[in-house]
């Protein structure tokens with residue numbers, strides 16, 4: 089620890105120009121001034137110790153890179169200490185009647201280009217003070233708490249911070265705005281060279297803060313879409329918890345949600361699908377994440393529920409729900425066993441194994457719950473969760489309790505299994521018979537699961553194809569195997585276990601084509617580099633350079649020219665022509681990538697390193713396919729290897 093030197097300097101600024109919304113505000117007041125020209129942050133924290141527990145105002149988190157200019161109590165200097173690991177500690181508890189406690193501090197922030205990913209920055213391109221970072225004197229154990237933020241941004245930049253914007257003023261190049269949050273946590277600020285435009289939805293003001301070029305082209309689309317999402321989730325779950333919602337542009341390639349605003353990368357905003365996918369996801373975080381807060385100690389439940397109620401529902405409404413679920417299960421099938429994690433172990437991260445555990449497993453959990461309790465009861469549970477836990481940190485127990493309370497069923501075993509358990513069930517139907525029964529028909533057989541030691545408790549959809557269409561028969565399976573007997577009035581022709589991928593499960597071999605993602609999900613993947621190929625050529629895909637190998641013993645990415653790769657595969661008796669496998673017709677001469685069926689081999693071949701790099705870059709967003717082939721006219725052709733499927737034809741009893 090070192091003793092802080094108390095300095096006397098001028099008051100930061102007087103908030104005289106801002107019409108304060110509620111003069112009797114009780115809670116923390118933060119004044120934040122950001123100057124993009126000098127990259128300076130100046131801050132002032134103030135609170136009346138009479139309003140809070142004075143003992144909670146003794147120790148604060150504050151980034152060691154931020155200098156404290158003064159700590160005063162009722163205008164009198166207070167002695168304080170800074171520790172090297174980021175604590176600011178006062179010499180004594182502030183007395184409740186001693187007058188306001190004020191902390192003045194400041195720092196020079198890095199420019200956006202110099203900042204580490206996720207850390208704060210400030211410069212002509214914009215400013216960012218991240219949530220959960222110690223850019224203000226923070227009491228992590230006391231959050232959430234009421235806070236008023238008086239934000240001042242210089243150099244013509246506008247700004248946004250956590251909470252509802254209750255007042256603002258622009259004077260020349262200076263922007264001042266006041267934000268209030270009744271229960272703020274992990275506060276964040278963003279500023280930038282933006283234009284602002286607004287639209288109302290009910291009582292809520294929706295604003296875009298985009299650079300002029302982006303505002304002209306995309307501002308209106310983003311405001312209108314955000315307004316639709318706010319209305320939708322308002323109707324589904326309960327009232328949006330703040331008075332304003334802002335969509336701001338970021339020089340970094342992000343999509344982040346904060347209390348009252350979302351940050352989207354300047355290069356993300358022009359992508360045509362974002363207003364119809366990611367934007368809705370970020371808006372829904374106003375309910376799950378920054379509405380009901382996440383108590384991370386037991387895992388992060390918010391991404392799965394948000395993915396389910398936003399991204400997935402949008403797909404479902406476009407008739408693409410089944411395809412999305414199939415993609416999640418194929419990704420899971422491509423995951424090496426060592427990377428398989430329980431949903432409850434997810435804290436954060438949105439790629440690779442973390443994405444599967446947090447987003448896909450989570451969304452499938454809610455999908456399965458809805459199959460069990462129905463859409464209306466599911467939404468009743470969601471409303472109860474929001475109503476009871478808004479602006480409070482909820483752990484898994486709280487989430488489960490909200491849904492459990494709205495049903496007569498005991499949902500706890502269901503949640504316990506799907507939250508706490510890694511792995512997935514693997515199912516099989518054997519000894520199938522079809523027989524006439526009275527006016528109708530009966531199908532009998534045995535339903536089995538692989539996990540003999542600890543069988544899953546399952547609610548399994550068995551799908552019958554009959555002369556008059558498809559029928560779903562739900563069967564409970566809580567043991568390793570059981571006999572099934574399905575009655576139907578129409579002559580049944582074939583049967584399959586969950587052909588529409590409504591359960592989180594291991595796909596059967598006949599419904600699970602090899603996909604390119606295998607190469608990305610296995611941290612042990614190695615490159616087999618033929619000719620003059622180099623492992624670094626796959627960095628545009630994987631974001632790293634894997635080690636090398638010359639065998640085919642594990643997950644391997646085989647790199648080289650078309651001809652040398654073909655020879656390598658032929659020597660191992662493996663198929664070597666992806667156009668034949670894909671039934672793809674004419675192929676251009678360019679680079680190609682494909683997953684060799686029934687192996688853990690990925691091929692990336694091309695005339696030279698540049699061509700292979702280009703294919704690797706294209707894989708970043710196309711790894712969920714089996715192949716990426718150059719079309720005759722230059723555009724990529726993608727697809728999955730055809731699979732026999734899992735329908736079993738039914739024969740009459742002898």
Ligand SMILES: [Zn+2]
Nearest residue numbers: 369373391394
């Ligand atoms: Zn999210």
